[in-house]
Amino acid sequence: MEFSRHLFSISEALATDDLAALKFLSLEHIPLKKQEAIQDPKAFFQALQEKALVSDGDQAFLKELLYRINRVDILVSHLGSSREEMERELRIPGRAKVSPFRYLLFQLSENITTEELKCFKFLLGKELPKSKLNTENTMIDVFTEMEKKGILREDNLKVLKSLCEKVDKSLVKKIEEYELSLCGEEEMLCTEGQSSSVILGVTAGHTRQLASFLAPDSPARHCASSQLEVYKMTSRPRGVCLILNNHNFERNGAEVAGHKLKDRKGTDVDAAALSKVFSKLHFKIAEHKDLTAKEIHNVVKKYQNEDHKDKDCFVCCILSHGKKGIIYGVDGQEVPIQELTTYFTGQNCHSLAGKPKVFFVQACQGDARQQGVVIEVDSTGQDSSVETDGRLQPDFIPSEADFLLGMATLQDYVSYRSPSHGSWYIQSLCQHLENSCPRGEDILTILTAVNEEVSRKLDKQNAGKQMPQPSFTLRKKLIFPVN
Structure with a gap:
């Protein structure tokens, strides 16, 4: 009786969409015909008990289901479990009961927007x-009908992949990860001494035993295809996007070697563009303007000491004057780039260990103006006058993993900034992030496109060119989902 009251409390906390997801994830255990009569969570829990899938002494499947549908709040408050506990449990081979195929479809459904759903329905007309x-x-209803029709099965994802290719390529990547995880299981069987006949005997029906491969950070998934692993990017917010925007140097009397540093006109346009795009990517924006060298250190240390355990990423955008290896505070004092990045190593910021730390720096890396033969000039809407930002070294990131440093230009060369339209690099970066992230493109692909676009621009007055340069120690693909 006590357990029944417990299930009743859980059922009261579930929404209509939650029930639909629970039923869908349980299709391998509760047939569709029986599910059609289930209209509320209490009836669903009754069906689980009848199938001996849930009891007072065994709540593992119920916990897994709630974890899969992202109802961690119920998991914690009603079942005394946690996200971390479930992640550990589901790494144990054979522990998961939800089919990997079923969970894949559920994950896809969670990442499909209303407009994309309309496209799927149109294409399936x-x-x-x-x-x-x-x-x-x-x-979920559409997937169920596709299965009824026989055009979607564990061993036949051809139609689904074709549809996803037309609607959203990032969905195709999720399917390919699933397929690779199954291949990874076969490889593990082989390395454990299984004969080839056993490996060939792994059919579609056996794949439901591989649910642990779809658990976050599963070692088996890492074994399957490390080069195609993707950093987890599901938290809300994803993390902090820190913008250090130094504009006003003249009023602070900043000088370097007897030369006054000019105000950085156009930098506020860059800061606004960065704020806009990273807000859309679900980052919490923290902009700090006109900081001295000491204030830059203090601000960065503040975010170093924050608890990022519930966040998936950290982004820092630096907009300032600089020279080799440093940026300037508005007081003209130097701040080594390496010190700023090193604040966020796993040793110095434990809650960001294993998570991507991304730095974008708008500044020159030298005084030289890059010359080149102009193939095509993309100057629409730009001022004929552009400015430069000192110089900066390209490789000032820690040697440990999970860092990305996006530099505006190659070593020894200037980068350009329009007083009215912002810098070539930051404006191109923001535009490509806004256009490509919804398509599921990873950050290195995006930065390659930024390289191509910026390299085609031309400073007409000095015939100057610019080529951005990323350097990184990322271990996985870094993708910023918009959903």
Whole structure:
């Protein structure tokens, strides 16, 4: 009786969408025909008990289901578990009961927007009955109908991949990760001394034993294809996007070697663009303007000492004058770039260990102006006059993993900034992030596109060119989802 009251309390905390997700993830255990009669969570829990999937002494499947649908709040408050406990449990081979195939489909449904759902329904117009594609049907409903029709199975993802290719390529990457995880299991069987006949005997029906491969940070998933692993990027907010924006140097009387540092006109345009795009990518924006060298250290130390355990990433954008290896505070004092990045190593900032730390720096790396043969000039809407920002070294990131440093230009060369439209590099970066992140492009692919665009621009007055340069110690693909 006590356990029944416990299930009743949980059922009261579940929403309609939660019930649909729970039913979908349980299809391998509770047939669709029986599920059609289930209209509330209490009836669903009754069905689980009848199948001996949940009892007073065994709540593992219930915990897994709540974890899979991201109801960690219920997991904690009603079942005394946690996200960390479930992640450990699901790494144990054979412990998971949710089919990896089923969980893949659920994850895809969670990442599909309303507009993308409309596209899926349109593309399936000739495959499924119109009555099954009305506006009320969810993506889970569509997947269920595709399975009924026989065009979607564990061993046949061809149609699904084709649809995702047309709608959102980032969804294709999730499917490929799933396929690679299954290949990874076969490789592990082989290394454990299994015969080839056993490996060949791993059929679609056996793949539901591989659910642990879809658990976050599963060692088996890492074994499957490390080069295609993707950093976890699901927290809300994703993390902090710290913007250090130094504009006013003249009023502070900043001088270097007897030369006065000019105000950085156009930098506020860059800061606004960065704030806009990283807000869309679900980062918490923290902009600090016109900092002295000491204030820069203090601000960065503040974020070093914050607890980032519930965040997936840290981004720092530096907009200032500089020279080799340093940036300037508005007081003209030097701040070594390496000191700023080193604050966030795993040793110095434990809660960011294993997570990507991204730095974008708008500054020159030298005084030389890069010359080149102009193939095509993209100068629409730009001022004919541009300014430069001192110089900066390209490799001032720690040697340990999970860092990315995006530099505005190559070593020894200037970078350009329009007083009215912002810098070439930051404006191109923000535009490509805004256009490419919804398509699931990873950051290195995006930065390559930024390189291509900026390299085509031309400082007409001095025939100067610019080529950005990323350096990194990332271990996985870094993708910023917009959903």
